Amino acid sequence: xxxxxxxxxIGRNDxxxxxxxxxxxxxxxxxxxxxxxxYEVTRHRHPVWKVVLPxxxxxxxxxxxxxxVLVPPQYAHACATxxxxxxxxxxxxxVRADPGRPTWLDGGSARRLVAASGADLDAEAxxxxxxxxxxxxxxxxxxxxxxxxxxxxxxxxxxxxxEVGLSGPRLRALVRAEVGVPLGAMRRxxxxxxxxxxxxxxxxxxxxxxxxxxxxxxxxxxxxxRDFLGRTPGSLPPR
Numbered sequence: 001x002x003x004x005x006x007x008x009x010i011g012r013n014d015x016x017x018x019x020x021x022x023x024x025x026x027x028x029x030x031x032x033x034x035x036x037x038x039y040e041v042t043r044h045r046h047p048v049w050k051v052v053l054p055x056x057x058x059x060x061x062x063x064x065x066x067x068x069v070l071v072p073p074q075y076a077h078a079c080a081t082x083x084x085x086x087x088x089x090x091x092x093x094x095v096r097a098d099p100g101r102p103t104w105l106d107g108g109s110a111r112r113l114v115a116a117s118g119a120d121l122d123a124e125a126x127x128x129x130x131x132x133x134x135x136x137x138x139x140x141x142x143x144x145x146x147x148x149x150x151x152x153x154x155x156x157x158x159x160x161x162x163e164v165g166l167s168g169p170r171l172r173a174l175v176r177a178e179v180g181v182p183l184g185a186m187r188r189x190x191x192x193x194x195x196x197x198x199x200x201x202x203x204x205x206x207x208x209x210x211x212x213x214x215x216x217x218x219x220x221x222x223x224x225x226r227d228f229l230g231r232t233p234g235s236l237p238p239r
Contacts, residue, residue, distance in 0.1 A: 016215050024200045026148065030123035031089040031193055040080035041230030042199075047073050049090040049097075049186035051130060053105075053114050057082030061102050068110030070095070070103040070134075073181050074202035077102070079229065086117055088126055091148065092179040092186075095130065099180065110131055144178045147171055151214070152189025157183070191215055201234055206233045 025032040038057075050071040058065045060080045071077060073092045097103050105113070115128035116122065131137075143164040150160045161171040175183040198204040204212070210221035212237040218233075225233050 017122075024197060025121040025123045026193060026197050027061060027123050029091040029094050030127050031196075032117060032121045032123040032126065033087045033089075034084070035081075035087070037086045038081050038083055039085070041078065042226070042227060043076060044226065044230035045074055045076040045079045046071075046089065046228045047181045047229075048092055049073060049087040049095040051086075051090070051105075051113065051126075052081065053086045053088070053117075054081045055114070057085040059085065059179060064102075066104040067107040068105035068113065070097055070105065070130075072097065072099045072102070072123060075102070075181075085219060086121070086126075088113075088117075088123070088130075090127060091129070092181050093144070094127065094137055096135040096137045103134075105133070113125075141178050143171070144175050147175055148186045148190060151187035157187070159217050182235050188224050189228060192221070192228055195221050195233065196225075196236060199233055200222060209233070 001215075009073065024034075029161070033040040038169070044204070051194075052059045053067065053068045058067060058081070059069050060082075061069055061071065061077050065119045071079070092128070113126055113129050113133075119125040119216065146164055147160055150163070161168045166174065169179050172183045175181070175186065179186075191213040195206075195209040195215065198212060199206060202209075206221060207218040210218045222232050224236075225231060
């Protein structure tokens with residue numbers, strides 16, 4: 001059941017260990033991250049949907065606690081879990097739910113989503129399970145998909161716009177109209193995904209990961225991580 005009134009309380013000593021699973025899984029539209037222990041992130045606002053699923057215990061968003069939560073794009077919040085957890089980030093066109101506030105998941109829904117991810121963090125299986133709990137997402141203009149996915153490296157916005165037959169301003173307007181998120185934020189998010197993947201799965205240092213993903217420098221990567229994740233790249237050790 002989605003939207004259930006959260007009733008759980010977080011216990012300080014509640015801990016869970018996720019064993020035998022990779023730390024990160026990334027597909028075109030989904031980024032799935034597993035942390036082995038409780039964690040807390042500062043106030044942030046990501047341009048995508050986020051699902052937080054603790055192994056046990058609860059997740060807290062701005063003082064409200066539940067078994068699991070779906071946070072909409074552009075929603076400023078702080079977040080903490082009482083145990084190890086899976087965090088799933090889905091591009092804005094992947095989910096249709098309340099865009100103005102978190103959607104809380106009851107225990108049964110949260111457990112089904114965790115089970116869908118499996119031991120190998122199956123991002124697509126989890127996405128399908130989530131789709132069964134929410135409304136079917138609307139089709140998105142393929143030009144929006146192209147613009148969002150052409151974010152890493154040296155690709156300039158005017159070049160990307162030309163590839164889809166639009167000017168830069170018209171492409172920005174199209175993206176905001178289609179998904180409600182600024183194109184600049186989507187492009188920074190794509191770079192951040194690439195950098196985090198290089199750091200966590202590839203063992204690349206933050207400076208090299210920042211350069212490869214198209215950031216100006218390591219400081220730019222760090223600011224983006226704080227803005228979008230509430231944590232720094234240094235808190236994401238390689239597996």
